[in-house]
Amino acid sequence: MRYLPLTPDDRSLMLSRIGAANIDELFADIPRDKFMRALPDLPRRKSEAEVERLLSRMAAKNTPASSVPFFVGAGAYKHHVPASVDHLIQRSEFLTSYTPYQPEITQGTLQMLFEFQTQVANLTGMEVANASMYDGSTGCHEAVLMAHRITRRKKAVLSGGLHPHYADVVRTISHMASDEVVSMPADVTAAEDIIAQIDKDTSCVVVQSPDFFGNLRDLAPIAEKCHAKGALLIAVFTEAVSLGLVEPPGAMGADIVVGEGQSIGNGLNFGGPYVGLFATRQKYVRQMPGRLAGQTQDADGKRGFVLTLSTREQHIRREKATSNICTNSGLCALAFSIHMTLLGESGLRKLARVNHANAAQLADMLSAAGVAVLNDAFFNEFTIRVKGSAQQLVEKLASQGILAGVPVSRLLPRAGLDDLLIVASTEVNTDEDRATLVEALR
Amino acid sequence: MLNNQGRPTQPANNNEASSRRRETFTGNRGLQQEEGLIFEFGRAEVSGVDIDEPAQFKPRLGKFERKTPLGLPGLSEPEAVRHYVRLSQKNYSIDAGLYPLGSCTMKHNPRLNEKMARLPGFSDVHPLQPQSTVQGAIELIDELEKWLLELTGMSAVAMSPKAGAHGEACGMMAIKAAHEARGEGKSRHIVIVPDSAHGTNPATAALIGYTVRAVPARADGTVSAQAVREALGPDVAAIMLTNPNTCGLFEKEIVEIAKAVHEAGAYFYCDGANFNAIMGKVRPGDLGIDAMHINLHKTFSTPHGGGGPGAGPVVLSQALAPYAPLPVLGVDKTTLPGKSFTCLIEQEPELAGTARKPFGRMTAFHGQMGMYVRALSYMLSHGADGLKQASEDAVLNANYVRARLSDIMSLPFGDKPCMHEVLFDDKWLKDTGVTTLDFAKAMIDEGYHPMTMYFPLVVHGAMLIEPTESESLASLELFIMTLRDLAFGVLRGETERFTQAPRLAPRRRLDETAAARNPILRWTKPEAISVAAE
Numbered sequence: 001m002r003y004l005p006l007t008p009d010d011r012s013l014m015l016s017r018i019g020a021a022n023i024d025e026l027f028a029d030i031p032r033d034k035f036m037r038a039l040p041d042l043p044r045r046k047s048e049a050e051v052e053r054l055l056s057r058m059a060a061k062n063t064p065a066s067s068v069p070f071f072v073g074a075g076a077y078k079h080h081v082p083a084s085v086d087h088l089i090q091r092s093e094f095l096t097s098y099t100p101y102q103p104e105i106t107q108g109t110l111q112m113l114f115e116f117q118t119q120v121a122n123l124t125g126m127e128v129a130n131a132s133m134y135d136g137s138t139g140c141h142e143a144v145l146m147a148h149r150i151t152r153r154k155k156a157v158l159s160g161g162l163h164p165h166y167a168d169v170v171r172t173i174s175h176m177a178s179d180e181v182v183s184m185p186a187d188v189t190a191a192e193d194i195i196a197q198i199d200k201d202t203s204c205v206v207v208q209s210p211d212f213f214g215n216l217r218d219l220a221p222i223a224e225k226c227h228a229k230g231a232l233l234i235a236v237f238t239e240a241v242s243l244g245l246v247e248p249p250g251a252m253g254a255d256i257v258v259g260e261g262q263s264i265g266n267g268l269n270f271g272g273p274y275v276g277l278f279a280t281r282q283k284y285v286r287q288m289p290g291r292l293a294g295q296t297q298d299a300d301g302k303r304g305f306v307l308t309l310s311t312r313e314q315h316i317r318r319e320k321a322t323s324n325i326c327t328n329s330g331l332c333a334l335a336f337s338i339h340m341t342l343l344g345e346s347g348l349r350k351l352a353r354v355n356h357a358n359a360a361q362l363a364d365m366l367s368a369a370g371v372a373v374l375n376d377a378f379f380n381e382f383t384i385r386v387k388g389s390a391q392q393l394v395e396k397l398a399s400q401g402i403l404a405g406v407p408v409s410r411l412l413p414r415a416g417l418d419d420l421l422i423v424a425s426t427e428v429n430t431d432e433d434r435a436t437l438v439e440a441l442r
Numbered sequence: 443m444l445n446n447q448g449r450p451t452q453p454a455n456n457n458e459a460s461s462r463r464r465e466t467f468t469g470n471r472g473l474q475q476e477e478g479l480i481f482e483f484g485r486a487e488v489s490g491v492d493i494d495e496p497a498q499f500k501p502r503l504g505k506f507e508r509k510t511p512l513g514l515p516g517l518s519e520p521e522a523v524r525h526y527v528r529l530s531q532k533n534y535s536i537d538a539g540l541y542p543l544g545s546c547t548m549k550h551n552p553r554l555n556e557k558m559a560r561l562p563g564f565s566d567v568h569p570l571q572p573q574s575t576v577q578g579a580i581e582l583i584d585e586l587e588k589w590l591l592e593l594t595g596m597s598a599v600a601m602s603p604k605a606g607a608h609g610e611a612c613g614m615m616a617i618k619a620a621h622e623a624r625g626e627g628k629s630r631h632i633v634i635v636p637d638s639a640h641g642t643n644p645a646t647a648a649l650i651g652y653t654v655r656a657v658p659a660r661a662d663g664t665v666s667a668q669a670v671r672e673a674l675g676p677d678v679a680a681i682m683l684t685n686p687n688t689c690g691l692f693e694k695e696i697v698e699i700a701k702a703v704h705e706a707g708a709y710f711y712c713d714g715a716n717f718n719a720i721m722g723k724v725r726p727g728d729l730g731i732d733a734m735h736i737n738l739h740k741t742f743s744t745p746h747g748g749g750g751p752g753a754g755p756v757v758l759s760q761a762l763a764p765y766a767p768l769p770v771l772g773v774d775k776t777t778l779p780g781k782s783f784t785c786l787i788e789q790e791p792e793l794a795g796t797a798r799k800p801f802g803r804m805t806a807f808h809g810q811m812g813m814y815v816r817a818l819s820y821m822l823s824h825g826a827d828g829l830k831q832a833s834e835d836a837v838l839n840a841n842y843v844r845a846r847l848s849d850i851m852s853l854p855f856g857d858k859p860c861m862h863e864v865l866f867d868d869k870w871l872k873d874t875g876v877t878t879l880d881f882a883k884a885m886i887d888e889g890y891h892p893m894t895m896y897f898p899l900v901v902h903g904a905m906l907i908e909p910t911e912s913e914s915l916a917s918l919e920l921f922i923m924t925l926r927d928l929a930f931g932v933l934r935g936e937t938e939r940f941t942q943a944p945r946l947a948p949r950r951r952l953d954e955t956a957a958a959r960n961p962i963l964r965w966t967k968p969e970a971i972s973v974a975a976e
Contacts, residue, residue, distance in 0.1 A: 040829075076570070104952065114963075296956050327737075344484065
């Protein structure tokens, strides 16, 4: 077997040096009546070429985003990732290294995380960020738990513009932990009065902007009311590129900012792996979940980096930890950080402007074609009303080679919103793509 | 004078009042190059990506245009490539050497898996595009489920958890949902966790509102069924047990433990971090386990990436299967008239009238597809025969290390066979002036990543070595000879070789206390620091 270096002779020699008559003597503690005598009922080993053929056949049954006019968003976005990003994250020393528990020989990962944390803090307008979460949705429930620890209250209020699956994740954990959740009804046009829900028992309010339907939301008045009542504002985003052009949550008074970082440096990957971004105010840092890289000095006085404040974490604090998270999204954070470094401030601004221009132009074209666009302010995504079922329309267009968007009913099946379609347009869309979509929706 | 990158700010002269020995002008040591932070040499106006400004258009941002500065430096592509290559050279990796971190299973990461995960049909598909356009992706998940179920002998699998600890949460929530369905959700609030467990186990139990009750291990490093029986009661929801355990031993009373747990109306959660020891040798489902996560990033070789991403699918027993979280695989006959295809069921109403009662949702989408592809590629490559051989070789390698070091290093539970990792304690270091930490740091100077140290907590000064099946006999021999040489060095009194280590790594020991006392968690402009200091 090509991945196993030991030969039969090696194994015999090793067994004799160990003093075992055969390999199964080393497994003597397994109860004999449970010990497997036969191989599992699975195929035998395959060559590289055979595996490649099998998996390529499966892959060929899927329609890649790059192969068609593609307008699917709602939490994950198709962007161009520079070739150097994927090359660099495949450097052996990044790809096949473990969590940096031995800082003297993992300065590469640690310095990268320190840079990543700074990038995320600056992007979100916050003071500190951690070394990543699994994805935006799990970061969102961690933020709610963190707010509960800080406020010592147990009620979260979720905006009707929050991604429905993020809300599901928060409700799942909250139910298990016996915490209260108030979920506002689906709010297509950012019209809800969430401020009225904030009272003396409220731990946090969770608001997404751009929201699930694409709307940009004003967080400042919500933050103001939260702070007056001793609650925290958790701001969520699923499209990190938007922060190149849109006022960041940190500037609007958010206390915790969580988001999905997939858009920068990471592919669609059918939903994962992605990278959760998590930022907050300095004063809350000891209640943060996840790993933190910090700066220090070595025995010679040279600058170096270590994992720090680990007394918050499970391997030290066990049941008193701020989270159970261990492995996070290190390599996706690296991809994010490299892509962000390649973009820089000027590149990110331009990328964000191109995204916004493409979506604004598409919205104008659709309006002109008589399709109702429901949003007022948006970034690169908006919601339209179609004739009949959006679900059936999307299936029909898929069979014509157009991936037109996400039917709201797919995530909110019983909300009576069956004729709504969420459409995203990023820098990858061409004029021709947009014309094709408008023609198909006319 | 040195700047904050550890580099000199001017050429040396004889009057310089610095006690620090300077090896080179640059601070570099041959191939080992010092590297600043992007914030120190990147520039806001530079970009490594060419993007044209959009043509004239009517903005739709309302009042939300960004006024806050971004503070994000850019680098051209050559500068960026050099920065990250230089950073990478400061990392140890399994590709460069044996990585004996116990409990972490740092095995070889086949590059075929990377190639397969990058096929556009897997890497460039959106989780919410119509399921008719991702049938191959769903087929891959279905196939991976079949392999996991056959290898573990369980009834169902929840695929979406994103790492081991997330899988633990998933399994424990399935258990809580099952108790709730029986009306015992509130009354059963205790979870039994042995002292030797990974920190994630008690943290997970606490996360979802359980109180932890510890059970001690016996003198032989395993948990006795009797101790578990004594800890059980009508208030106990579950036990969380790692098997093989963190001492590198198979829990030999596991069948009795499972029986006692079930008789008390509780469920058995098994931490599957150490599954690499037992593939094709025994199936967790045959031992009475109700839920177990599998770290695809350990057993099934998906790369660790410096701390993730991982993947932690959870296999479930018949009793817990109905509670698996969304999404679940099913057969769809409704979406397209006259067509039926395998689909991922994403919403609860679609399950009306079935026995499935998902407890909720773990994550926004379907889990770690990129990791599924890599894991299935690994499984197909090995086959049933190769996976069994991998476990046997992993156990053989660990036992070889044990046999060749047991005369000089101390084994806390006696010299008997271990599973895929071998645990030493620090009795043999007593009165030498060298600690487990010192010994580990000296390994760095010899070109090895240290073993897991000070874990499990039940053993003093623990050193947990997991060589994995990826090591050749020659590689193991060199590792063993190195540890023997170090051990003899300790006994000969070469204390400085240990207390001063590492001397040859990119950095010497780092001041973790200072880092925690005055946390610097982000780069700030140096002027700002000096103003704050005044």
